[in-house]
Amino acid sequence: MTTTTTHLDAAPAARPSGVVRDSGSVFVRELRPMVRDPFSLVFSLMQPLMFLAFFGPLLGGITGLPIADAFQWFVPGIVVMIALFGTAMTGSNLLFEIQSGAHERMLVAPVARSALMVGRACKEMVPLVLQALVIAGVAAIWGFRPSIPGMALGLVILAVFGLGLGALSYALAIASRERDWMFWTVQQGLLFPLMLLSGMLLPLESGPRWMQVLAQFNPLTYMVDAERALFNGMFTEPAVWQGALAALVLAALGLSVGIRAMRHSI
Incomplete structure (x- = not known):
């Protein structure tokens, strides 16, 4: 009696170069x-633009700061919020693919399993960067003036952070593939406390x-804290390395x- 071996089981372990190619x-x-x-990218900008248009001026009125100074504090938090909501939602796409059978077909493709995760997570960095640039451009109307090198470094740190958060979102989708309500319960149950306890919208002091x-x-x-320091050109602040460490x-x-x-x- 002979046994059949699937292509996936027979495939040798992917070399690092193969993982990179497959991830690409x-x-x-x-x-x-x-x-x-x-x-879809434009639509996802609606929420951060609403915060920018209404909450930003309100924050300036509460703190007594000029609107430009208020935006120097507020806009980096909005950029982090984009990364938080955008990458935390990525698991919902995978959940849909699992339920439709598309994910199972991807698993038997001749690509490394790790590449399926890394490639998906890296894709989420593209809308993050584009949305951050749009938000910064719109905020410039009110006098927002970021440090360009600081903003670039801040987006790199955010990309690393988003990579990890997106991967956790995918893991949650896989764990809840038979109970999709669990994905939304856990995701929403963690998302808003994390946001409110970060000082993203209001100073926690x-x-x-x-x-x-x-x-x-x-x-x-x-x-x-790291994004606020970097967007304002304060590269030597301890918050910068602390934020980079948290992202890593x-x-x-x-x-x-x-x-x-x-x-x-499977």
């Missing part, structure tokens, strides 16, 4: 729908002590969990 192929595949339908303590355990807090730790954790989940997703 997955990246291009995932990017095509956005290129074909750029309106004026909040209760218990919120300030919880904020110290929130990786998003360090990301927001989250990326390592997210990719480790996500790749493992992808390898065992």
